[in-house]
Amino acid sequence: MKKKIVIFELFFLFILCLVLIAWNYPITISADMVPQSEESQNENLQSPDPEPVIEVVYPEDENHIVCIDAGHQQRADMGKEPIGPGATKTKAKVDGGTLGKSTGLTEYQLNLDIALKLQSELEDRGYTVVMVRTTNDVNISNSQRAQIANDANADAFVKIHADGCDDSSVHGASTICQSESNPYNGNLYESSRKLAECVLDGAVNATGCKKRQILELDSMTGINWSQVPTTIIEVGYLTNKAEEAKLATADYQQLIARGIADGIDEYFRTDE
Numbered sequence: 411m412k413k414k415i416v417i418f419e420l421f422f423l424f425i426l427c428l429v430l431i432a433w434n435y436p437i438t439i440s441a442d443m444v445p446q447s448e449e450s451q452n453e454n455l456q457s458p459d460p461e462p463v464i465e466v467v468y469p470e471d472e473n474h475i476v477c478i479d480a481g482h483q484q485r486a487d488m489g490k491e492p493i494g495p496g497a498t499k500t501k502a503k504v505d506g507g508t509l510g511k512s513t514g515l516t517e518y519q520l521n522l523d524i525a526l527k528l529q530s531e532l533e534d535r536g537y538t539v540v541m542v543r544t545t546n547d548v549n550i551s552n553s554q555r556a557q558i559a560n561d562a563n564a565d566a567f568v569k570i571h572a573d574g575c576d577d578s579s580v581h582g583a584s585t586i587c588q589s590e591s592n593p594y595n596g597n598l599y600e601s602s603r604k605l606a607e608c609v610l611d612g613a614v615n616a617t618g619c620k621k622r623q624i625l626e627l628d629s630m631t632g633i634n635w636s637q638v639p640t641t642i643i644e645v646g647y648l649t650n651k652a653e654e655a656k657l658a659t660a661d662y663q664q665l666i667a668r669g670i671a672d673g674i675d676e677y678f679r680t681d682e
């Protein structure tokens with residue numbers, strides 16, 4: 411009888427040991443898990459930290475939207491459209507532009523060449539760029555071009571053109587914006603005037619061409635329909651032989667693009 415009790419006691423102790431060992435395991439495992447969960451909690455706590463830092467690193471300036479219009483197109487559209495919202499006066503939707511007689515360079519091709527270079531330059535600098543056209547074979551009226559800039563909610567609308575006149579000695583660059591009393595968007599005069607100044611200075615500094623003038627005109631359909639700060643840059647005269655020769659080279663076009671981009675940088679730098 412005693413033997414049975416001893417065996418029972420031994421069996422009980424054995425079971426007790428098993429229970430204690432079994433108890434011990436979860437304790438050991440949970441002890442191991444504590445630092446892990448602390449680590450993962452730390453990870454969770456740390457992961458939101460870089461996000462505010464990233465937001466600080468990218469200033470708003472670098473995400474400005476710039477709309478670029480390469481003036482004219484392969485075939486003019488002499489159909490008429492109002493020169494501004496509600497205007498009774500009309501002008502051709504898109505006229506033919508000027509021509510370099512020595513090189514055969516058309517204004518629409520030159521404008522596009524510079525516009526594409528400006529697009530790359532601005533994108534490299536972190537801007538969002540909206541192109542009115544990237545080929546010559548389009549038909550987009552001047553008011554529609556402004557509408558593209560409006561729809562894009564552009565921070566600046568830059569229209570690339572080249573000049574021409576009967577006097578072949580005339581050369582140099584100009585910019586155009588609306589006047590303060592423009593009936594369609596005179597409220598944008600200050601910002602457009604500043605954009606016109608910055609873009610002209612940038613282009614002149616980069617190319618060394620003659621700085622002609624900033625014109626304030628209220629007869630330009632592409633400006634009048636615009637609801638964002640706008641300037642037209644006339645990059646040079648295709649009717650001046652020396653300037654035409656320069657304008658026909660990719661290197662000079664690149665200088666113009668870089669200069670316009672410098673001007674746009676400057677416009678936003680002081681846009682406080």
Ligand SMILES: [Zn+2]
Pocket residue numbers: 481482507508517571572
């Ligand atoms: Zn033009």
